[in-house]
Each structure stands twice: as structure tokens, then as C-alpha cells.
Amino acid sequence: MHLLIPSAGTGKRMGGTRNKLLLEVRSQPIIAWTLKAGAAASAIEWIGIISQPIDWPELKAILANLNVNKPVEFIIGGSTRQESVYNGLQALPSGAEQVLIHDGARCLVTPDLLNSCAAAIRQCSGLIAAVPVKDTIKVVDDHGIIKSTPDRRQLWAAQTPQGFNVKLLKQCHVEGVRQGWEVTDDAALFERCGIQVRIVPGEETNLKVTTPQDLAIAEFILSNREGVSNHLTQ
Ligand SMILES: Nc1ccn([C@@H]2O[C@H](COP(=O)(O)OP(=O)(O)OP(=O)(O)O)[C@@H](O)[C@H]2O)c(=O)n1
Numbered sequence: 001m002h003l004l005i006p007s008a009g010t011g012k013r014m015g016g017t018r019n020k021l022l023l024e025v026r027s028q029p030i031i032a033w034t035l036k037a038g039a040a041a042s043a044i045e046w047i048g049i050i051s052q053p054i055d056w057p058e059l060k061a062i063l064a065n066l067n068v069n070k071p072v073e074f075i076i077g078g079s080t081r082q083e084s085v086y087n088g089l090q091a092l093p094s095g096a097e098q099v100l101i102h103d104g105a106r107c108l109v110t111p112d113l114l115n116s117c118a119a120a121i122r123q124c125s126g127l128i129a130a131v132p133v134k135d136t137i138k139v140v141d142d143h144g145i146i147k148s149t150p151d152r153r154q155l156w157a158a159q160t161p162q163g164f165n166v167k168l169l170k171q172c173h174v175e176g177v178r179q180g181w182e183v184t185d186d187a188a189l190f191e192r193c194g195i196q197v198r199i200v201p202g203e204e205t206n207l208k209v210t211t212p213q214d215l216a217i218a219e220f221i222l223s224n225r226e227g228v229s230n231h232l233t234q
Pocket residue numbers: 005006007008009010011012013014020021050077078079080081082084085103104105106208209210
């Protein structure tokens with residue numbers, strides 16, 4: 001399975017001056033944790049890091065330290081996530097029939113989740129990892145007035161990995177450019193083209209590191225994981 005990792009953002013909501021994926025959590029860059037999960041997932045045979053060339057020297061140094069034993073390609077990112085994934089799709093090897101797309105910023109993903117998405121995408125055209133929403137969600141207008149309360153049983157929080165048939169996803173991206181659609185994930189392009197996308201159970205801990213608070217939460221989750229694995233090996 002081919003894995004594209006969009007990593008070309010600037011991290012505006014993190015508030016820093018450089019790509020947030022180079023910030024450290026438990027003494028390793030965020031992107032290193034994501035790459036380690038991709039490297040450890042047995043179903044993944046090829047990885048494409050979609051990123052800005054300005055970050056390449058640092059990303060290449062991080063990669064060199066990880067000893068990833070599968071091919072890793074660097075692909076130039078775009079100015080939006082949508083453009084970055086578009087570039088990634090063009091850079092896939094010609095034989096790639098399905099692809100997983102996983103945000104570099106979701107550094108807590110487990111190899112198990114990548115493997116289960118890789119297995120599931122062989123049985124359908126499109127899927128995303130997602131978790132049921134726990135809060136009551138309100139639809140609010142521009143004046144801060146609640147318009148409605150959707151039925152929570154139908155609400156899921158979208159994560160990555162997201163998996164797709166490559167040919168269909170390329171067609172949906174082209175249609176997105178033609179129609180001027182701006183979307184925050186690839187599933188939305190499938191939806192707008194009327195193609196079914198299936199939900200697979202995501203992981204509560206698979207958060208996207210977006211704000212400084214998320215950095216602290218990621219630190220906490222990873223330290224707990226280390227605690228558990230130390231305990232098991234004692
Ligand atoms: N032009 C872009 C923008 C985003 N991404 C990637 O898409 C993922 C999800 O995006 P997000 O968390 O929003 O990252 P940023 O765009 O960096 O953050 P912000 O929106 O706060 O600027 C991240 O791994 C990010 O690097 C990308 O590849 N290309």
C-alpha cells in the first residue's frame with residue numbers, strides 16, 4: 001500500500017514561525033512519530049512526504065535517523081492541503097491502485113490503524129477513519145445565535161488515514177479544481193462527486209496536533225504509551 005503524508009502546512013494555529021511538524025514531542029519531531037508509525041505498519045510499502053522544499057534538509061536529517069526500511073519520496077507541497085494531496089497523487093508510482101493519505105500532524109496514529117485501513121480499502125472505493133462525536137454540536141449563525149442541534153448519532157469526527165481508489169480520487173481532485181471546490185479533506189471531494197465513502201473506526205488518541213494545547217496532550221499520550229511498554233518489558 002502507498003502512503004501519502006501531507007506535511008506542507010505552516011502551522012498558523014500553532015502560532016509559531018515554522019512548520020509545526022518540526023516541533024518536538026517527547027524529544028522527537030512530530031513528523032518523526034508519524035513516519036515511525038508508517039514505517040512500522042507492515043501493509044505500507046512506499047511513503048511519500050508532501051512538504052515544502054525549505055523543510056527538506058531538516059526532514060531528510062530526521063528520516064536518516066529513523067532508518068526507515070521502505071522507499072520514501074519527497075514531493076513538493078501546495079499552498080493548501082488539497083493542492084498538496086493533488087501533487088502527491090501525481091507523484092505516485094504508476095502501479096498504485098489504492099492510496100492511504102495520512103496527515104503528518106496526526107503523529108499519534110498507530111501502525112494497527114494504518115494496517116486496518118490498508119486492508120479495508122481493498123474492499124471499497126473510499127474510506128476514512130472517524131470517531132463518534134462526544135459533544136452536543138450546535139449550528140450557529142454569524143451573529144452567534146444557535147440555528148439547530150444536529151442529531152449526534154449521525155455525527156462523526158473525521159480523522160486520517162483516509163483511503164481511496166487512486167484513479168477515482170484523481171478524477172475527484174480534477175473535478176474539484178474545475179468546480180473551484182475548497183475542501184479540508186479528500187473524502188469531501190468523493191462526497192461532492194456522489195461517490196460513497198465508508199467510515200472505519202478511528203482512534204480517540206489519533207488527534208491532529210493543531211494548537212499548543214494539542215502538543216501538551218500528545219506529550220501526555222506518548223508518555224503513557226512509553227509507560228505501558230516499559231511496564232510490559234519489565
Ligand atoms: N498547504 C498545506 C497545508 C496543510 N498540509 C498538511 O495537512 C495536514 C493537516 O493540516 P493542518 O493541521 O491544518 O496543518 P497546517 O496547515 O500546518 O496548520 P494551520 O491550518 O493551523 O496553518 C498537516 O499535516 C499539514 O502539514 C499540507 O500538506 N499542505
